[in-house]
Amino acid sequence: MNSPEDLRELLKKLLALELTDKELEDHWQHLEKNKLTPSSRHGGNNIGFSPRFIMGLISQASKRSGLDITHSRFKKIREEIYPAIFFALLLKKLGYAEFILVPSDVPDIVFVDYKSVLEQKKRYRVRATPLECMFLSKEVFEATQVLPTTEHIAKIIIEKKFAKAYRKETILLVTVAPEDTTFELNKLSVLLQGPTNPFHQIWILIGQGTEGCILARLTPEFEMHNLNIPKDLLPHLY
DSSP, X not given: OOSXXXXXXXXXXXXXOOOOHHHHHHHHHHHHTTEEBOSXXXXXXXXXXXXXXXXXXXXXXXXXXXXXXXXXXXXXXXXXXXXXXXXXXXXXXXXXXXXEEEEOSXXXXXXXXXXXXXXXXXXXXXXXXXXXXXXXXXXXXXXXXXXXXXXXXXXXXXXXXITSOOOTTOEEEEEEOTTOOOSOHHHHHHHHOSTTOOOSEEEEEEEETTTEEEEEEEESSOEEEEEEIIIIIGGXXX
16 A cells, blocks of 8 residues: 555445545554555555554444444445454453554455554564454355354355465454354364364354354364453453
8 A cells, every 4th residue: 555545445445434635634644654564575565453543434434324334335344344353352351462453355354563563663574463254144054054053154164264275374263143153162163173274273253232242262272252342342442
């Protein structure tokens, strides 16, 4: 990303947000300090967003359009960006770094340690954690005419993601729609273990009502967190 116009197009694609020229200039100046050299040798610079900043943009896009997050216009936000934000906030809650989110194509999002960027005297390439996102809605199961059993969810994940090539550091974050929660996470963890698993870690996010969620690490070891989003995650917003 090399210019404010690149940013305009990114936010239009990513968040369905149309910016005025003044808003664009203000956002560009703010984001200039988070400019990163990407891992790809063929691209220009990428822009990193903090969770607080990107949530502000999402709120702005929703108010301006008059649409809520369930609208098809915000599909990428619902299926990739919000899950990545919640995951980043959990990592901070657990004592890990504050990560800025860099939009990408493959993988979907890249996590970069914000502190490591600030401490650099020059803008060298930075260490990053690739995050691949996968969203399983009730339509996914309706299309296969199979109930969302533990075995079926494991089969979908393996068929859609295990055959692809990823960097060894890549984390897979699977998000499951709230209606599809009748399965055993510890059993799913066992089914996803094994030599064909290409991911450094696999996590799953399950919505529970309007304020609750489960975030669980499925591989390499099982670890589950029952969370109230306003109480457990949002206080860690940065």
